[in-house]
Amino acid sequence: MEELELFQRYRQTGDVADRNKIVEKYTYIASVIAKKFVGRGVEYDDLFQVAVLALIKGIERFDESKGLQFSTYITPTITGEIKNYFRDRSRLIHLPRRVSELRVKIKRASDRILSETGKAPTAKQLASELKVTEEEIVRAMEAGNTVSIDNFSGDGEEDGMSFHEVLPAEDLSFEQIENRDAVQSAMRILSDTERQIVSYRFGEELSQTETARRMGVSQMFVSRLERKILEKLKQKLQKSMKD
Amino acid sequence: MKRLLELNLTLQNELMTTVRLTTGGVCSCFGLTLDESEDCKLCVTEALLLLTRNGFQTARVVFCEEEGLQVILKGELREGARENSVEEDISCALLEALVENLSIERDGEGVCAVSFRFGS
Numbered sequence: 076m077e078e079l080e081l082f083q084r085y086r087q088t089g090d091v092a093d094r095n096k097i098v099e100k101y102t103y104i105a106s107v108i109a110k111k112f113v114g115r116g117v118e119y120d121d122l123f124q125v126a127v128l129a130l131i132k133g134i135e136r137f138d139e140s141k142g143l144q145f146s147t148y149i150t151p152t153i154t155g156e157i158k159n160y161f162r163d164r165s166r167l168i169h170l171p172r173r174v175s176e177l178r179v180k181i182k183r184a185s186d187r188i189l190s191e192t193g194k195a196p197t198a199k200q201l202a203s204e205l206k207v208t209e210e211e212i213v214r215a216m217e218a219g220n221t222v223s224i225d226n227f228s229g230d231g232e233e234d235g236m237s238f239h240e241v242l243p244a245e246d247l248s249f250e251q252i253e254n255r256d257a258v259q260s261a262m263r264i265l266s267d268t269e270r271q272i273v274s275y276r277f278g279e280e281l282s283q284t285e286t287a288r289r290m291g292v293s294q295m296f297v298s299r300l301e302r303k304i305l306e307k308l309k310q311k312l313q314k315s316m317k318d
Numbered sequence: 319m320k321r322l323l324e325l326n327l328t329l330q331n332e333l334m335t336t337v338r339l340t341t342g343g344v345c346s347c348f349g350l351t352l353d354e355s356e357d358c359k360l361c362v363t364e365a366l367l368l369l370t371r372n373g374f375q376t377a378r379v380v381f382c383e384e385e386g387l388q389v390i391l392k393g394e395l396r397e398g399a400r401e402n403s404v405e406e407d408i409s410c411a412l413l414e415a416l417v418e419n420l421s422i423e424r425d426g427e428g429v430c431a432v433s434f435r436f437g438s
């Protein structure tokens with residue numbers, strides 16, 4: 076059956092069997108495109124699945140009356156979906172393959188030992204069973220607690236925010252307090268005029284010219300004194316760091 | 319001076335892999351992101367396959383600095399016959415989906431050159 080005929084029939088009947096005929100006819104496109112994205116860290120089967128889903132979505136959206144070939148229409152649609160998949164996937168934290176495989180082995184061994192003995196196995200038992208160290212067993216089990224920061228922090232999406240929204244930002248307040256203490260201590264060695272210059276230049280961020288105007292002195296005076304102040308502060312701070 | 323790399327190759331699978339690897343290196347030199355770099359590698363491979371399907375036995379690949387990385391792939395020696403396949407349409411549509419500044423040149427016998435830009 077021709078492309079146009081297939082689509083027209085599906086639009087008329089809305090029958091899934093008709094849609095599936097179209098899917099079958101164009102699955103090769105999904106396969107061709109999925110293969111082209113292999114080697115970027117995602118298995119072909121996963122890519123193929125994404126591509127086929129995009130194909131099904133594309134069939135629903137395609138407007139055969141516009142005269143465009145379906146293969147020309149569906150290729151960018153599938154490509155876009157695969158690229159979105161890569162983008163979304165890259166936001167997740169993934170376990171190294173070795174750890175993932177060990178976790179599967181641990182699960183199988185645990186189930187078997189539990190069914191045989193009626194008791195959950197210890198890490199030592201599992202290590203002996205799987206011929207790895209106890210530390211590796213513990214690490215692999217802990218790795219299972221790895222979550223994406225995009226996961227929701229509550230019991231469900233309705234509960235609210237994802238982990239990255241609730242995790243605190245880096246707290247710089249202690250560092251700021253220490254810096255302020257050090258500066259205040261260093262300021263005590265300055266004269267009133269020097270403190271005034273520091274206040275205008277670094278507190279109010281005035282230019283040297285404006286500072287000079289407010290203090291009734293020349294800009295050259297401010298410049299010279301500023302160099303002297305910075306040198307004094309530098310020596311004081313270096314000394315206090317050594318102490 | 320603008321950076322430039324030119325390759326002349328026979329269109330054989332193992333050499334296409336070499337070009338793919340080279341493309342990865344060039345993309346890295348041009349500071350493309352990993353995603354752009356992977357797309358660029360895919361486009362280079364796809365363009366070379368297009369030239370092969372259009373009967374070319376050899377091709378010239380040029381990587382040059384031009385508002386990012388400009389890649390030009392030109393068929394040189396044409397001895398085979400053009401394969402009229404749906405895969406060509408898919409290749410062209412795929413290239414169009416992946417790059418914005420795509421140019422596909424055609425002569426009387428089919429596609430003869432492809433060029434595109436990344437990282438501009």
